[in-house]
Amino acid sequence: MMLELISRNILHRPIRTFITVVAVAVEVIMVLVVVGLTHGLVTDSAKRVEGIGADVMVQPPSASVFMAFSGAPMPIKLAGKLQELKHVRYVAPVLLQFSSSGRLDIVYGIDPQSFALVSGGFVFHEGHDLQNPDDILVDDWYAKARNLHAGNSMSILEHDFHVAGVVEHGKGARLFVQLKTLQELSGAQDKASVFFIKCDHPDDATAVTDEIQQMLPRYVVRSLKDYMSLMTSSNLPGLQIFINVMISLAVCIGFMVIFLSMYTTILERTREIGVLKSLGASKAYIVRVVLGETTLLCTVGAAVGAVASFVITHVLVHAFPTLVILIQPEWVFRAILIAIVGGLMGAAYPAWLASRRDPIESLAYE
Amino acid sequence: MEPILETDNLWKIYHIGKVDSPALRGVSLQIMPGEFVAIMGPSGCGKSTLLHVLGGLAQATRGSVLLDGNDLSNMQDAERTQIRRCKVGFVFQRFNLLPTLDVRGNIRLAQHIYGNEFDPHRFEMTTNVLGLSHRLHHRPSELSGGEQQRVAIARAIINEPKILLADEPTGNLDTANSDAVLALLRQLHRDLGQTIMMITHNPEAAAYAGRVIHMRDGLIVDGIPA
Structure with missing residues (x-):
């Protein structure tokens, strides 16, 4: 009977119900897409670094786990010293540079030979490897997003490049240029941002890490396994705060919409509340009716929001191929819970107000 | 036999700003089980206030209200709600x-609030008595005034209350529907022994009752004896 009463109330005002459901859905979409975007960004970045195939990474002192945030203060001659260490098979120096021309991209400056030895080489969809100083390789996702093909020209870092080839994604960055070219463009001659090391065997990674750490005590030396475990949004400076702020905003929207919706409902149904009281409905019963209605509205809104989030993600990824949005199942449940709890908080005061209405005044309400 | 409803020196004073406005000024009455009592009086004489206090919708300022042995005047809102x-x-x-x-749904709602599981026998008997069996799936907006009032009566008696309090039940009805509703109330009283207290300002409606009490200025002026 309670469910019938609640559902009939909801169906009785379809416009109000629609707007409330949409608002809750937007709240859930905000949470899921923002968290999905940040998680996707971090996971995609980590997977691409993992895809290089190195066993150990060496970064400058105090370097961030997010490599693009680090500069290039390591002398490239360190590569030679690292190469001499026991169990080290190959060393690939890489210089990283942000490009913000038009969009935010990370460019890898690589020595094609050493990078191919560590990573096993690129898989080419089109064209050939870096041969000339102005050559650039783009991965297939980037090429699809920018409609680029081997032989095209593109400008980046205020420099015109010739697209030498389109390679399979997943080898660190989406853009690769010659190490020397990037060193010149970024004024970092003979410098590298990171050394990727391939060991004789993956099991040697710990021993190699320890040895390098002894040799270069202030440098950041990580096995790829450690690196992957550190690549979470909570380790990216400010990202967790950004997520929390966005979630708080979403909760505020849900809270206010439900508050207004239920408050106006209570005013509109003053007489009905009087009828319920005349029938002997307790305060708890009336609170249950209001909160039950809220729970149903929020549940439907949250379900719509969850489904819409996947649809929006699909559309966004289709429109922007380099965008990675990862919606995790645990966050779907969290977002639904956030929407319902936020909604119940918003409905708490109207419910309390309704339960305290004077039955005689309510019955006389026009 | 004990009265089902008894008041003694019942006062109800409304505080409007700094002014006290007494609506009931020491009402004492008794209603016996199975009685059909009409309360008559001019507008503003305190009829509706008396009904609200007797039904536990409002708290008395002074005096006592004994409903089936329970003194409503000493009860908190939650206790009065339970009695109601x-x-x-x-x-x-x-x-x-x-x-x-x-x-x-309207009739079942009263059962739900009462806490009873749906009793199909009681439901069928009530809707049959009130001639509603063929209108069960209609919304109030699809019913005539007389039919709506019959639904309201069905809702009021579905849980077999000790007393039915009717506040101008024919006030919004035409003559034919008024007669039908009053006949139904009399039928409930005669056939089911339902105790009824009805407020009206219509002498023809009051004539359906077994006893008529007159009120004026918050006081009962005649018809007190049970």
Whole structure:
């Protein structure tokens, strides 16, 4: 009977119900897409670094786990010293540079030979490897997003490049240029941002890490396994705060919409509340009716929001191929819970107000 | 036999700003089980206030109200709500049906609030007596005034209350529907032994009752004896 009463109330005002459901859905979409975007960004970045195939990474002192945030203060001659260490098979120096021309991209400056030895080489969809100083390789996702093909020209870092080839994604960055070219463009001659090391065997990674750490005590030396475990949004400076702020905003929207919706409902149904009281409905019963209605509205809104989030993600990824949005199942449940709890908080005061209405005044309400 | 409802020196004073406005000025009456009592009086004489206090919707300022042995005047709101739920059925002039529910839902709602599981036998008997069996799936907006008031009566008696309190039950009805509703109340009183207290300002309606009490200025002026 309670469910019938609640559902009939909801169906009785379809416009109000629609707007409330949409608002809750937007709240859930905000949470899921923002968290999905940040998680996707971090996971995609980590997977691409993992895809290089190195066993150990060496970064400058105090370097961030997010490599693009680090500069290039390591002398490239360190590569030679690292190469001499026991169990080290190959060393690939890489210089990283942000490009913000038009969009935010990370460019890898690589020595094609050493990078191919560590990573096993690129898989080419089109064209050939870096041969000339102005050559650039783009991965297939980037090429699809920018409609680029081997032989095209593109400008980046205020420099015109010739697209030498389109390679399979997943080898660190989406853009690769010659190490020397990037060193010149970024004024970092003979410098590298990171050394990727391939060991004789993956099991040697710990021993190699320890040895390098002894040799270069202030440098950041990580096995790829450690690196992957550190690549979470909570380790990216400010990202967790950004997520929390966005979630708080979403909760505020849900809270206010439900508050207004239920408050106006209570005013509109003053007489009905009087009828319920005349029938002997307790305060708890009336609170249950209001909160039950809220729970149903929020549940439907949250379900719509969850489904819409996947649809929006699909559309966004289709429109922007380099965008990675990862919606995790645990966050779907969290977002639904956030929407319902936020909604119940918003409905708490109207419910309390309704339960305290004077039955005689309510019955006389026009 | 003990009265089902008894008041002694019942006062109800409304505080409007700094002014005290007494609506009841020491009402004493007794209603015996199975009685059909009409309360008459001019507008503003305190009839509706008396009904609200007797039904536990409002608290008395002074005096006592004994309903089936329970003194409502000493009770908190939650206790009066429970008494109202279990022992009182209300019928209002404006029907006060929930517009979102159909006839069946409106009647079942009273059972649900009472805490009873749906009793199909009681439901069928009540809707048959009130001639509602063929209108169960209609919304209030699809019913005539007389039908709506019959639904309100069905809702009021579905839990077998000790007393049915009717506030101008024919005030919004035409003559034919008024007669039908009053005949139904009399039938409930005669056939089911339902105790009824009805407020009206219509002498023809009051004539259906077994006893008529007259009120004026918050006091009972005649018809006190049970």
